[in-house]
Amino acid sequence: MHELPHAHGGPPLTARLRAVPxxxxxxxxxxxxxxxxxxxxxxxxxxxxxxxxxxxRELARFAGVPPVAVGxxxxxxxxxxxxxxxxxxxAGKPDPDWSVFPxxxxxxxxxxxxxxxxxxxxxxxxxxxxxxREAAGDRAAAExxxxxxxxxxxxxxxxxxxxxxxxxxxxxARAMFAGRRVDRDTRGFLLSAARSHLFNGVLAxxxxxxxxxxxxxxxxxxxxxxxxxxxxxxxxxxxxxxLAQGDIHPSGPxxxxxxxxxxxxxxxxxxxxxxxxxxxAQGLAAARLEQERRPLRLLPRHLRWRWLADDALxxxxxxPAGAYATVVVRELAQTPAERGDRPPR
Numbered sequence: 001m002h003e004l005p006h007a008h009g010g011p012p013l014t015a016r017l018r019a020v021p022x023x024x025x026x027x028x029x030x031x032x033x034x035x036x037x038x039x040x041x042x043x044x045x046x047x048x049x050x051x052x053x054x055x056x057r058e059l060a061r062f063a064g065v066p067p068v069a070v071g072x073x074x075x076x077x078x079x080x081x082x083x084x085x086x087x088x089x090x091a092g093k094p095d096p097d098w099s100v101f102p103x104x105x106x107x108x109x110x111x112x113x114x115x116x117x118x119x120x121x122x123x124x125x126x127x128x129x130x131x132x133r134e135a136a137g138d139r140a141a142a143e144x145x146x147x148x149x150x151x152x153x154x155x156x157x158x159x160x161x162x163x164x165x166x167x168x169x170x171x172x173a174r175a176m177f178a179g180r181r182v183d184r185d186t187r188g189f190l191l192s193a194a195r196s197h198l199f200n201g202v203l204a205x206x207x208x209x210x211x212x213x214x215x216x217x218x219x220x221x222x223x224x225x226x227x228x229x230x231x232x233x234x235x236x237x238x239x240x241x242x243l244a245q246g247d248i249h250p251s252g253p254x255x256x257x258x259x260x261x262x263x264x265x266x267x268x269x270x271x272x273x274x275x276x277x278x279x280x281a282q283g284l285a286a287a288r289l290e291q292e293r294r295p296l297r298l299l300p301r302h303l304r305w306r307w308l309a310d311d312a313l314x315x316x317x318x319x320p321a322g323a324y325a326t327v328v329v330r331e332l333a334q335t336p337a338e339r340g341d342r343p344p345r
Contacts, residue, residue: 031125
């Protein structure tokens with residue numbers, strides 16, 4: 001990640017992120033309420049220093065149901081305090097007394113009946129409260145970066161968590177494409193790492209050209225808040241207004257079989273990056289993944305900040321599902337390598 005170009009002139013601060021778990025707080029935004037009836041218990045859970053998978057298994061054990069009966073929308077960081085939803089299918093069983101759940105690092109804050117199991121990705125976004133400690137550098141420049149981030153957003157890179165320790169997932173992906181056998185779950189992670197690397201390569205090239213939040217000829221557009229996209233089509237006043245309002249974003253490829261839908265300069269750049277990492281592009285095509293798109297621009301919503309002390313800066317913002325808080329922070333501050341497991345989804 002340290003090699004990827006920055007959009008706002010480079011980080012003016014150095015700081016520590018996650019000095020303690022409370023410095024990295026995440027809360028899911030589901031976008032809907034429990035319906036109040038059904039065979040699932042919809043739980044609102046706070047966890048500290050625990051993985052989502054582990055909490056799911058412990059909820060199943062406590063309720064006396066198989067692990068497959070537990071659903072959640074997104075994986076949340078271990079080294080953080082996170083609040084997220086789980087469903088537990090009780091299928092005629094009474095509700096357990098969730099208040100005596102036997103793990104002090106996990107609290108069941110609320111429980112309501114619901115008619116459906118939570119599925120992966122079924123949330124609108126995540127709300128973050130982050131504290132940067134031991135912050136040092138140019139505070140005036142930091143304010144300018146924050147203002148630029150609020151006005152223009154940041155490049156929507158995939159964070160380093162996607163690539164594993166020291167980028168090891170990419171090496172494993174290349175080995176898999178060369179014939180090494182892996183299990184189904186590992187295969188999914190490695191395909192995602194390969195796709196993410198190609199996307200980051202396209203986005204980095206567009207940041208260097210100053211075209212990550214403005215269109216290139218042959219642009220394909222992502223609709224904000226959805227996985228839908230359209231184009232290419234000529235850039236005119238209507239698209240310019242939608243771009244300024246944050247309704248649409250320039251997009252980059254999530255590589256698969258066939259050709260990407262972009263044409264002109266946008267298409268040429270994407271094909272150039274795919275040729276440079278041809279083993280990854282060809283492996284993804286051979287895996288029969290479809291060509292998909294991801295926004296190049298990430299607009300944090302309700303971005304606010306305040307200095308808690310001369311060397312402690314608190315950030316508050318919301319991101320859509322699948323975006324990384326660490327790519328917002330990297331425009332502002334250089335921090336030690338992240339230890340997080342996976343991105344909030």
